[in-house]
């Protein structure tokens with residue numbers, strides 16, 4: 551199992567509440583993720599606040615634009631010193647290659663660059679409405695092939711596709727899996743879900759977990775329970 555596989559997704563509209571939660575968490579037990587909502591509200595200052603608390607940060611902005619624009623956006627993310635950032639694989643090969651090239655000048659300090667395949671909130675029926683008439687796993691595989699060709703570090707996918715992707719692309723290709731739900735917790739808007747121990751067992755490297763922790767009555771207890779469920783599995 552990867553060192554520190556749990557990435558807590560912070561989707562808060564209130565910075566004080568987010569920092570209160572962060573101050574309860576242990577950077578030895580998890581990494582953190584902020585996305586479009588928090589970065590739009592609180593910007594690079596929040597990134598600094600999180601780094602000052604010694605957490606690795608996944609800046610999840612899912613860039614998807616023309617290659618030049620995405621390359622500059624990814625470079626700006628790298629300048630913030632984040633641990634991981636991402637683009638949409640559907641932006642295409644040239645866009646992903648431009649993003650990867652933009653990180654060359656950052657050397658060993660460059661963040662991990664990951665591409666989102668098919669969002670975990672999407673089902674086969676949702677894909678059909680977009681004119682994509684193949685099961686989600688086939689489209690994920692197609693986008694992961696492009697990502698691998700562009701030499702990115704890995705993909706965001708659902709844990710349901712992890713086994714297939716690990717066996718196709720090998721151990722070094724990182725699999726970042728949201729849509730993680732401990733047994734008995736509410737799926738919410740997620741469709742392609744799996745429990746934390748199952749996700750690790752099928753090859754996920756990082757588990758992105760939001761509401762099951764942040765909306766729990768006791769978030770620290772929820773994180774600790776998930777952490778322990780993974781330790782006992784090893």
Ligand SMILES: O=C(O)c1cc(=O)[nH]c(=O)n1[C@@H]1O[C@H](COP(=O)(O)O)[C@@H](O)[C@H]1O
Nearest residue numbers: 559610668669670706728729758759760761
């Ligand atoms: O890139 C992501 O992190 C992501 C990709 C994806 O396919 N599905 C997905 O849910 N996410 C993010 O993962 C987090 C999941 O949060 P919860 O559903 O609350 O556990 C959210 O912050 C989403 O933005």
